[in-house]
Amino acid sequence: MAHRLPACGRAFSYALSRGRPTPDRGPWRLAHLYSDHKWRFPTMERAFLPTTRPSEDDMGQPCEVMVVDDNLDAATMLSELVRCMGATVEVAYDGLQALATMQAFHPRIVFLDIGMPGMNGFELARRIRADAANAGAFLVSVSGWNDAGTKALALEAGIDLHMGKPISMELIRATMVHCEG
Numbered sequence: 001m002a003h004r005l006p007a008c009g010r011a012f013s014y015a016l017s018r019g020r021p022t023p024d025r026g027p028w029r030l031a032h033l034y035s036d037h038k039w040r041f042p043t044m045e046r047a048f049l050p051t052t053r054p055s056e057d058d059m060g061q062p063c064e065v066m067v068v069d070d071n072l073d074a075a076t077m078l079s080e081l082v083r084c085m086g087a088t089v090e091v092a093y094d095g096l097q098a099l100a101t102m103q104a105f106h107p108r109i110v111f112l113d114i115g116m117p118g119m120n121g122f123e124l125a126r127r128i129r130a131d132a133a134n135a136g137a138f139l140v141s142v143s144g145w146n147d148a149g150t151k152a153l154a155l156e157a158g159i160d161l162h163m164g165k166p167i168s169m170e171l172i173r174a175t176m177v178h179c180e181g
Contacts, residue, residue, distance in 0.1 A: 063087040063179030064105065068098040068124065069113040069142070078111055078142070078167070085176055095119030099127060102134050109178055110134075112159075114143035114150065122157040129158040138178040142167060 065087040069075040072093065079089045090105050092098035094116055110128065114121035121141050128134050139159045143150060146164025154162040163171055 063109065063176065064090075064107040065179075066090050066092065066098065066102065066105065066107040066110045066137075067112075068092045068095065068110065068116070068121070070094055070116045071113070074113070074142075074165075078172075081169075081172060082111075082176070085173070087176070087179065095121075095124040095127070098124060099131075102128070102131070106133055107137055109138045109140065109175060111140045111142050111175075114141050114145060114154070121159075122153055125154075125157040125159045138175070140175055 063086070065079075065082050067075050067079045067082065067089060068091075069078070070093050075091050075093060079091045083089045087109075090101050090107065092101050096119060098110075098112070112121045112124055116124075119127075121143070125139050125141070128137060128139065138161070141154045141159045141162045142165060143162070144165045146162070151162045161175065
């Protein structure tokens with residue numbers, strides 16, 4: 001049986017089909033009806049994070065974090081990692097959706113992708129800084145573009161920290177320090 005990724009620190013299983021490849025089904029298509037094999041992999045959280053979430057007594061109020069990325073997988077992975085660190089997380093898949101969400105949700109940290117279609121991360125950062133309710137958020141750009149020019153543009157747009165993809169767990173943990181206080 002195939003299982004979706006569960007909460008922090010647990011494992012998940014994938015069932016792989018051993019059937020013959022067809023145009024609509026590759027040789028190792030995920031299948032929950034046809035397989036007799038299960039593969040068990042540890043989740044990334046097990047390798048890098050504590051097995052239990054910190055209690056609210058340990059960390060005070062949960063930190064509000066927003067993840068903005070047009071890549072569904074990248075947004076989901078980052079949001080789940082941050083959620084495992086005890087944060088309350090909202091996800092947006094473009095700049096306009098992020099701005100609309102931020103009318104009611106005021107994050108302390110915003111992880112934003114630079115290369116989004118429509119409104120890119122630089123423009124989103126400028127608009128967040130112009131909004132009095134969210135201007136104090138700690139803005140972190142996340143991008144595959146990690147050259148000096150991109151870092152300069154990020155700083156000019158009001159971004160506090162630029163991270164090149166792939167993001168290291170150490171940088172994510174260090175960024176979460178901005179939730180304290």
